[in-house]
Amino acid sequence: MKRKSRSRREFLQDAVCSGLALWGLASTKSTCTAQILDERKINRNERRIDPIELPLDKPGVWTLHFRYKPIRIANLEIFEAGGRLTQATVWYLWYQVYNMSGEPQVFFPEFELVTKDLNTSHLDEIHPYLVAQIDRIENPTREPRLRVHSSIEISKRPIPPSKPDAIPITVTGVAVWTNMQRRAPGTNRFSVYISGLSNGLAVEESPTGERIIKRKTLQINFVRPTDDQRQRTGDIIPDEMTGPAEQWIYRSASVIRKEKKKAD
Numbered sequence: 001m002k003r004k005s006r007s008r009r010e011f012l013q014d015a016v017c018s019g020l021a022l023w024g025l026a027s028t029k030s031t032c033t034a035q036i037l038d039e040r041k042i043n044r045n046e047r048r049i050d051p052i053e054l055p056l057d058k059p060g061v062w063t064l065h066f067r068y069k070p071i072r073i074a075n076l077e078i079f080e081a082g083g084r085l086t087q088a089t090v091w092y093l094w095y096q097v098y099n100m101s102g103e104p105q106v107f108f109p110e111f112e113l114v115t116k117d118l119n120t121s122h123l124d125e126i127h128p129y130l131v132a133q134i135d136r137i138e139n140p141t142r143e144p145r146l147r148v149h150s151s152i153e154i155s156k157r158p159i160p161p162s163k164p165d166a167i168p169i170t171v172t173g174v175a176v177w178t179n180m181q182r183r184a185p186g187t188n189r190f191s192v193y194i195s196g197l198s199n200g201l202a203v204e205e206s207p208t209g210e211r212i213i214k215r216k217t218l219q220i221n222f223v224r225p226t227d228d229q230r231q232r233t234g235d236i237i238p239d240e241m242t243g244p245a246e247q248w249i250y251r252s253a254s255v256i257r258k259e260k261k262k263a264d
Contacts, residue, residue: 045069046069047238048067051063056200061216064105065098067097068096069093070236071091073231073235074090074233076130089178090177091176091236092175094138095174095175096173098159098162098169100162107154107158108155109196110123110124111123111151111192112124112192114191114192115184115189118187120183130176131176146172148174149172188225189222190221190222191219192219192220193219194218200216201215202250217249217250218248219247219251221246222239223239
């Protein structure tokens with residue numbers, strides 16, 4: 001019997017599975033193959049954001065690819081200041097990153113949620129116990145390669161490079177915000193700014209002589225057409241009323257003020 005020749009795609013698939021197994025991101029090559037077949041199916045709840053080149057990009061700038069699910073609302077257990085467990089309403093953003101730059105890249109994520117209607121700002125919070133609960137929701141089969149990482153965990157190991165013709169090696173993370181009904185009561189429109197996905201930096205000078213440092217950042221706009229009463233998982237959706245919900249921008253990170261000359 002003539003042996004069936006293997007396609008380039010099948011060869012690359014086996015290579016990726018072997019690599020994932022070595023990284024501890026897949027239990028066996030057979031389960032990895034099944035996961036890759038599932039990966040080819042487009043999940044209608046996920047959105048993929050590919051990097052684009054911006055005018056302020058300099059030579060050598062790399063940018064990670066990003067996938068996400070719209071912010072979800074869940075009632076989870078959280079530890080109070082005194083150590084007692086209590087129920088809390090949590091907003092979380094599940095995401096995956098992968099690296100097509102050709103070199104390992106360290107991802108130091110920073111997620112900032114900025115309300116447009118209340119003008120408040122809220123950074124991603126680190127709650128390991130919440131992340132473990134979210135992992136059980138988003139990864140019910142407990143697949144190692146789909147394990148959800150906190151912003152600190154995901155920064156401890158470089159994102160491995162994926163080959164151009166192979167299935168991407170994704171790493172999964174989550175950004176978490178608690179008590180939003182108290183911190184931003186009734187907010188309906190807000191943006192999440194994600195920095196750390198790129199090494200892109202730019203410096204601009206203001207008319208007053210201040211140097212403004214900007215970072216290449218992913219902006220995602222959201223709308224919540226409901227209120228704080230009886231919050232449901234899928235209340236928050238991407239805001240596409242005036243255009244795409246996602247865009248790459250250079251956003252101000254810090255300002256260096258011009259030193260005043262001392263009088264002689």
